[in-house]
Amino acid sequence: MPTLLVYRCQVPGVGHFASTDPGCEGQTTELPALGYTLAYTRLIRHTTTGYPYDHASATARIGANYRPEGSTGALSMTQLPGTTALLSCQDGIDTFTSTDSACEGKTVVRRLGFIWTSAPQGVPGAPGAIGFELFRCRASWGDLFDSGDPGCEGQTLDRSLGFVATGL
Structure with a gap:
């Protein structure tokens, strides 16, 4: 079953979002990862x-x-x-x-x-x-x-x- 890690990401001064991009779409990655999702x-x-x-x-x-x-x-x-x-x-x-x-x-x-x-x-x-x-x-x-x-x-x-x- 294909899965991907889900990361907690932060936009400084704005808030958080979840992403499957390890680089958080250019924002700050907060570790550890949140878990996995179906891909x-x-x-x-x-x-x-x-x-x-x-x-x-x-x-x-x-x-x-x-x-x-x-x-x-x-x-x-x-x-x-x-x-x-x-x-x-x-x-x-x-x-x-x-x-x-x-x-x-x-x-x-x-x-x-x-x-x-x-x-x-x-x-x-x-x-x-x-x-x-x-x-x-x-x-x-x-x-x-x-x-x-x-x-x-x-x-x-x-x-x-x-x-x-x-x-x-």
């Missing part, structure tokens, strides 16, 4: 609150001008057999996801986690979890976004990204 994270689709409109999928902090639309499923936070990295990429104002390690020639922002290349069978530590195909779609104005709908919510299908886990 899965939710992939949340967000949209900007105003023009120019952009969708972005994220597993952590995202810009203040984005609001969450909902979870598209779970990614593994560690590489498991049958998974590949899912990256957050930037092309001008468009934030999009890709399984290409070079973000298709655009800017790599960060690794979001690991997505399954085929529907997962028996997700470690998550009995009953099933795979759900995740698609990358293109809106009429050019924005790339993720969706579980093979019809892309009435927009244009760009490609299948792989499978996220549901039922965790």
Whole structure:
């Protein structure tokens, strides 16, 4: 069963937060670690609150001008057999996801986690979890976004990204 250490972190003069990053995302790490967590994270689709409109999928902090639309499923936070990295990429104002390690020639922002290349069978530590195909779609104005709908919510299908886990 994949697990990650959880650290107590401090932002001096502000407060504390928990993180799986040993470096506390650039803040102060307080030891000892708090414990362990299952190594899965939710992939949340967000949209900007105003023009120019952009969708972005994220597993952590995202810009203040984005609001969450909902979870598209779970990614593994560690590489498991049958998974590949899912990256957050930037092309001008468009934030999009890709399984290409070079973000298709655009800017790599960060690794979001690991997505399954085929529907997962028996997700470690998550009995009953099933795979759900995740698609990358293109809106009429050019924005790339993720969706579980093979019809892309009435927009244009760009490609299948792989499978996220549901039922965790």
